[in-house]
Amino acid sequence: MEYALVLRWLVLYAALFAAGFPLVARLLPGARGRGAGLAVPAATLVLTVPAYWVGQVAFGLPALLAGVVVLLVASALAAADHDALRAGRLELGVDVPRRAVGDAAVVFGLSFAFLLVVRAFDPGVFPVAGEKFLDFGLLKSLRRAPTLPPEDLWFAGEAVKYYYGGHLVTTLFAWLTATPTRFAYNLALAGFYATLVTAAFELAATVGEDHGLSRRVSGAFAAFFVGFASNLVTAGRFALVFLPEGLRRPVAQMVAARTDYTVSGILEGAAAFSYWDASRVIPGTINEFPLFAWLNGDLHAHMTGTPFLLLAAAVGYAYYRTPEAEVRRRRLLLSTLPVVAGWQAIHNTWSFPSVLALGTLAVVFAPAAPWTLVPGLADAGDRLAARSRLAEELTRVGVALGVTVAGVVVALAVAAPFFLGTAVSGSERTVELLGPEMRSSLGGLLLVHGAFVAAFGAYLLSRLRVRRPVYLVVGLLAAAYVGLDVGLAALAVSVPLLVFGWVALRSDRPVGYETVLIVAGAGLVTLVELVYLNEQAGPGRMNTVFKTYMQVWVLWATAMGVAVPGLIRGVPTAARVTARVRDAAPSVATDGAGGRSWRRVAAVAFACLLVASTGVYGVVAVGNHVERGPPGGTTLDATQFVETSHPEYAEAIDWLDEREGTPVLLEAPGTSFYASGTDGREDVMYNWNANPASSLTGLPTVAGWAHEVGYRGPDAYYGRVADVDAMYTGDAATRARLLREYDVRYVWVGPGERARYGDVSFEMQGVSVAHRSGSVTVYEVTQERLPAANGSVEG
Known part of the structure; x- marks a missing residue:
């Protein structure tokens, strides 16, 4: 394995930690650990936002230097003692809790090493079962881009229409460590x-x-549930083998009727284990969790954005525990x-609204009255709140929503180039109500969220101390009955957590x-049972659940x-x-109410059951993963x-990869049909024949994967096809006209092109063979020598 590169990245992360620690220490000054484990995402944010803005004009070294300078200046200002600085002395204004720093370093190091081992056994950016071609291609196109956003590698001549922040971070880190893209991909995944x-x-x-x-x-439990735990599917399948023979099939039939599984697949039990199955539970959706996502190995936004979601949660927590009298600090945090x-x-x-919602919830639930944030509103807010409890709650929510609206305006300004350019696409997107036939079943929701629901239910009920629990049980059963009757199983799963938590x-x-994190996750689960984003990137609500459930998992696992x-x-x-939160006082011991030995034993047994049931997937999946290594041995390449x-492609891809700039490449599109939809040849999506040349080099091709339908709309994409x-x-004549129209420089003819078009030859004026190796021929187009419309040669 490439240990020298690993060491470089560890040095980079140590530097990010050192630069980010003063920032998070200012964020959580009263916390014993000073937020040490959040230093890396904080530093990454401060590094990348300036680089993104400068990159709109000049991407590369200028953008990188801008990010580094802003980070160093911000870190120095945060680290300095401001009172001493005003007096002309340079002194450190934050103390370093060595134990907390050491804990964060150990957790990061172990997690980084674990994922490096996982990736070393399966490092390839295979196009199968994921979007690694898209992710790797974005990294390559960013390395070639003179400005941001980069040119779309699958839609030549146009800027990318995709959120690419994680790929931007990876590119900046690769430049800082002088790492080739083929290694940066896996090192960034581990990072x-x-x-x-x-952060969790x-x-x-x-x-x-x-x-x-x-x-x-607390930190160890959160780290386990975020980084290693899974849903209950695997434990349930393994437990099935212990049922009596007469019960196995009826239970399997019941589960199959409510999930995406078949009876035969369920009955096969452990013998048919695949790491993939646990992510496909609720029909028509994708139910990912972190360990599955990182085992699968996409460098995808729903994964790489999660540390920043927790950074936002930490900011919300800092506000939540700030005393009401410190109005200036609360405003600054918001x-x-x-x-x-x-x-x-x-x-x-997809998690942009969630970040803002975390701020809203922090304002609503913090002990500090939210109306004190607004100048001149304190007295009016107090009068409204004094009228009744309902008036107080409505005022809290109203002020919090007003603060959120102001936050939206600022956020739009921070990401203005994205919202005014990259986010504007030709595809149709509408928010639709979810019909009962599309909603999740009770069984599906419990298989996906059951461990969280059980733990949070027990936790909240123990804190609520319901005097007449029989009424609560009856109410929950009634809600479950109504939910099943109207096709809204969330009434029995997430809504109770939302209500009890509130x-x-x-x-x-x-x-x-x-x-607050429990309520946030429950709100997301409930929301996607009511509405979804109808778009062309995926059928029905698939993408909505896919991108939302990862956020739910991260928030709930931390809780x-x-x-x-x-x-x-x-x-x-x-x-x-309440006093400890309001006054940020030290921790105190529990009272005697929860100290009975039998409750302690039951709680320990329950915790062990949670860990065992959610941990079995990781043990088996990781074990299967490392049983086989890549043919050339473990590597991060x-x-x-x-x-x-694919040795017959290798030399030609390397040759193309050495071309400078962003010359346009022509290769077969990553779709199985022509514009008429009548072509019946092999579907090439998600396999090697889908644009290997552009995806592995970053050179833009005229029409790449059919994902572009979701970004551009069907007419634009299939017109190019x-x-x-x-x-x-x-x-x-047709070729010359279109080669000129798309400014094509290279034409790729390999097995994929021959499978789609038959024997292909570009023997014509202005086109010559530039490279030939294996089963690939690459032609070079000299635009000025192409035949003109009248048959003459231009230039």
Whole structure:
């Protein structure tokens, strides 16, 4: 393996940690760990936003230098003692908690090493079962881009219409470490994973302090549930083998009727295990969780954006625990959230609203009255709140929404180039109501979210201390019955968590910011059972659930770091928790209400069951993953598979990769049919024949994968497909006209082109063979020598 490159990236992350620590120490000054585990995403944000803006004019060294300078200046300002600085002295204004820093370093190092091992056994950017061709191609196109946004590698001549923030971060890191793209792909995957796990560890550890919990215990639970746990599908399939013979088939039939599985597949149990199956539970959706995503190995936005979602949650937490009297600090904290949101729009647009929503929830649930944020509104807010409890709650929500609207304006300004350019596409997108036939079943929701629902349900009920639990049980059963009757199973799964969490937070129960995360996740789960974004990127609500459930998992897994040890520890008094949050006082011990031995034993057993049931997937999946290594041995080279699996292409791809700039490449489009839709040849989507040349070199091709339908609309994409077909099959005049129209420089003719078009030859004026190797011929087009429309030669 490439240990020298690994060391370079570890040095980079150490530098990011050092630069980011003063920033997060200012964010969480009262926390014992000073937010140490959040230093890397904070530094990455401050580095990348200036680079993004400068890159609109000059991408490359100018953008990189701009980001580095802004980060160093911001870090220095945050680290300095401002009072001493005004007095002309240079002193350090933040203290460094060595134990917390050491914990964060250990968690990051272990997570980074774990994912590097996983990627070393499966490093290739295969086009099968994912979008690695898209992700790798974006990295290559960014390396070639003179300005941002880069040219679309699958739609030559036009800027990319896709959120590419994670690829931008990877490119900047690759430049800082002098790493070729083929290695940067896997190193960045490991880095994003480690950053996520460490951020979850830190946030859970810090929130756990408010409940008198051990930082390490809370952080370890969060790290496990974020980085290694899975849904209940695998444990359920394994448990099926222990059922009596007469029960197995009826249970399998019941599960199959409510999920995306078949009866035969369920009955095969452990023998048919595939890491893939656990992500396809609810019909018509994708139900990913972090370990599956990183095992699959896409460098995709819904994965790489997760550390910044937790950074936003940390900002919300900082606001939540800031005393009401510190109005200036609360305003300052809220002003940083739109910056995170703006960056998240560029990075993963799907979680842009979630970042802002976390701020809204923090304002609603914080002990501080939100109307004190607005100059001149404090007295009026107090009068409204004094009228009734309902008036107080409505005022809180109203002011929070007003603050959010102001935040949206700032976020739009931060990401203005993205919203005014990249995000504007030719495809149709509408928000649609979800019909009962499209909603998730109760069984499907419980298989995906059951571990969280059980843990949070127990946690919230223990804190609510319901006097007459029989009424609560009856109410839950009634909600479940109504939900099943109207086709809204969320009434029995996520809505109770939303309601119980809201009530606990607003009735001075002994809960804290972990419950804000519970409410946020429950709100997302409920929302995608009611509406979806109807777009051309995926059928029905597939993409909506796919991109939303990863956010739910990250928020809920972090909350588990407090909920599970909180169940074990017992219930602190409400007054002490409220005071600790309001005054940022040190942690205190729990009262005697939750200290009975039998409850402690039951809670420990429950925690063990949660860990075992959600951990079995990781043990088996990772074990299967490392059983086989790549043919050439373990490596972090994402393109080594080309030489071993497709040697007839390798030399030609390397030759193209050495071309400078962004010359246009012509190759067969990544679709199985012509514009008329009547072509019946082999579907090439998601296999090697789908644009290997452009995807592995970053050279823009005229029409690439049919994903472009989701970015440009069907007419634009299939119009180009027809033109590509005409360039391969038409006469010299047609070819010359279209080669000139698209400014084609190179023409790729390989097995994929011959499979689609038959024998292809470009023996014509202005076109000559530039490279021939293996089963590939690359032609070079000399535009000025192409035949003109009248048959003469131009120039």
